[in-house]
Amino acid sequence: MTTAESNYPDSYYLHTANSIKHRSQLTESIDADVCIIGGGYTGLLAALTLSEKNYRVVLLEANKIGWGASGRNGGQVGSGHNKKIDQLEKDYGKSLARELWNLSEYAKKIVKDRIIDHQINCDLRHGNMTISNDPKDDVEHSHYVEKLNKDYDYDSIRYVDQEEVYDIFHSPFFKGGGSLDVGGMHLHPLNYALGLADAAERQGVKIYENSRVLDYSKDATSDVTTDHGKVRAKMVVLACNAYLDKLEKRIAGKIMPINNFILATEPLEESEARYINRDNVCAHDNKFHVHYFRMSEDNRLLFGGGENYSTKFPKDLKSYVRKTMLDVFPNLKKTKIDYAWGGTIAVTANRMPHLGRLDSNVYFAHGFSGHGIAMASLAGTVLAEAIDGSTGRLDVFNKVKIPTFPGGTFLRWPGFYLGMIYYSIKDRL
Numbered sequence: 567m568t569t570a571e572s573n574y575p576d577s578y579y580l581h582t583a584n585s586i587k588h589r590s591q592l593t594e595s596i597d598a599d600v601c602i603i604g605g606g607y608t609g610l611l612a613a614l615t616l617s618e619k620n621y622r623v624v625l626l627e628a629n630k631i632g633w634g635a636s637g638r639n640g641g642q643v644g645s646g647h648n649k650k651i652d653q654l655e656k657d658y659g660k661s662l663a664r665e666l667w668n669l670s671e672y673a674k675k676i677v678k679d680r681i682i683d684h685q686i687n688c689d690l691r692h693g694n695m696t697i698s699n700d701p702k703d704d705v706e707h708s709h710y711v712e713k714l715n716k717d718y719d720y721d722s723i724r725y726v727d728q729e730e731v732y733d734i735f736h737s738p739f740f741k742g743g744g745s746l747d748v749g750g751m752h753l754h755p756l757n758y759a760l761g762l763a764d765a766a767e768r769q770g771v772k773i774y775e776n777s778r779v780l781d782y783s784k785d786a787t788s789d790v791t792t793d794h795g796k797v798r799a800k801m802v803v804l805a806c807n808a809y810l811d812k813l814e815k816r817i818a819g820k821i822m823p824i825n826n827f828i829l830a831t832e833p834l835e836e837s838e839a840r841y842i843n844r845d846n847v848c849a850h851d852n853k854f855h856v857h858y859f860r861m862s863e864d865n866r867l868l869f870g871g872g873e874n875y876s877t878k879f880p881k882d883l884k885s886y887v888r889k890t891m892l893d894v895f896p897n898l899k900k901t902k903i904d905y906a907w908g909g910t911i912a913v914t915a916n917r918m919p920h921l922g923r924l925d926s927n928v929y930f931a932h933g934f935s936g937h938g939i940a941m942a943s944l945a946g947t948v949l950a951e952a953i954d955g956s957t958g959r960l961d962v963f964n965k966v967k968i969p970t971f972p973g974g975t976f977l978r979w980p981g982f983y984l985g986m987i988y989y990s991i992k993d994r995l
């Protein structure tokens with residue numbers, strides 16, 4: 567299958583996908599208990615969980631399963647949220663911080679259990695490192711580890727000093743220590759999404775691709791309309807993330823789309839791969855504009871870095887990301903870059919996910935702010951639980967207020983853009 571036929575970006579993930587199915591477009595009018603809009607992790611986990619509870623579920627995807635961030639991301643499954651535990655406690659108090667931490671542990675369990683239960687072949691491995699670029703951050707790293715060990719009974723994480731960081735990655739870029747979390751994982755993101763879709767179909771979910779939802783009616787039974795068909799559904803789940811656009815203006819101002827880019831080198835020799843990643847972990851630094859990397863199963867370096875806030879990706883993505891990769895791994899100067907691609911993330915103003923209920927029959931989840939493998943998997947599950955009458959986990963998320971970006975739907979760009987520029991300059995300094 568060519569990428570044009572599949573409509574996926576030409577990524578390493580596409581070339582190593584287990585199997586890309588052609589699912590039909592919706593061309594008729596059908597009924598469902600729940601209509602899910604969006605075929606990423608959020609939509610797929612909601613669909614799978616609801617169908618296990620005997621709901622008749624239809625999932626509509628504008629492109630292909632995993633076409634969005636779920637099929638393009640860095641594959642890093644971290645613990646916790648996109649705010650460190652101290653910050654969670656400061657912002658929301660110790661009790662809610664604990665509830666949020668418990669949810670994040672449940673999120674990792676969902677990912678792992680789904681992979682095991684449905685035998686999804688997606689190169690799952692343990693080991694997730696946070697590294698620092700500045701020795702001044704070492705105190706913060708060791709404090710973070712100690713806090714998780716002592717106050718949260720989480721002993722899968724340990725502090726790693728600067729010397730060991732160098733021994734693991736041999737990168738002159740990282741000038742501080744870090745933490746190694748063996749409860750964190752990494753995986754092939756597109757194969758995870760494709761495996762979830764297969765599992766959902768086996769459970770009875772009807773999935774339609776190339777079926778963009780144009781509108782949905784806000785009635786007790788909703789008419790969800792695509793170009794060529796319609797679903798009449800008792801419940802609707804919006805799982806569109808960064809691509810929500812104008813489909814639901816009431817929540818669009820809570821998220822901002824950001825583009826982020828990844829490359830895959832040619833396969834490295836085993837010794838080269840172990841030189842730059844001794845323990846085959848995934849890793850990211852603590853810059854605002856994060857650098858992240860891991861090895862693929864065939865020993866390519868998958869390296870992410872660089873982002874923009876435009877509707878377009880840079881033209882020459884390979885050169886664009888390579889420049890940053892060489893800052894981190896200058897020894898790869900002669901290494902060929904085989905693939906480079908971009909994806910779009912939805913971020914919220916406080917980097918916490920935004921999920922909830924809009925009308926009595928409309929649920930949504932988005933804004934995982936680059937932390938979505940675990941969080942979107944959790945969000946889909948939590949929405950399904952809420953639709954089925956168990957709102958406990960959704961209630962926890964609803965205690966966290968998500969600010970609206972100033973300027974509303976259309977005028978929010980300028981302030982956001984200036985903020986991003988400010989943090990970029992801070993990173994460089």
Ligand SMILES: Cc1cc2nc3c(=O)[nH]c(=O)nc-3n(C[C@H](O)[C@H](O)[C@H](O)COP(=O)(O)OP(=O)(O)OC[C@H]3O[C@@H](n4cnc5c(N)ncnc54)[C@H](O)[C@@H]3O)c2cc1C
Pocket residue numbers: 603604605606607608609626627628629630631632633634635636637638639640641642643644777778779780805806807808809810813826827828870908909910911931932934935936937938939940941942
């Ligand atoms: C480059 C990159 C790197 C990342 N790295 C990581 C990482 O290492 N670790 C991590 O945890 N997270 C990472 N993320 C974030 C993570 O991928 C996302 O948070 C997660 O995939 C979101 O899943 P989702 O299902 O909510 O959205 P998506 O996967 O984006 O899915 C939304 C889907 O909705 C569909 N859609 C939208 N509108 C409509 C419509 N009107 N009708 C029908 N369908 C529609 C889209 O086509 C899309 O397929 C990264 C993201 C990117 C882009």
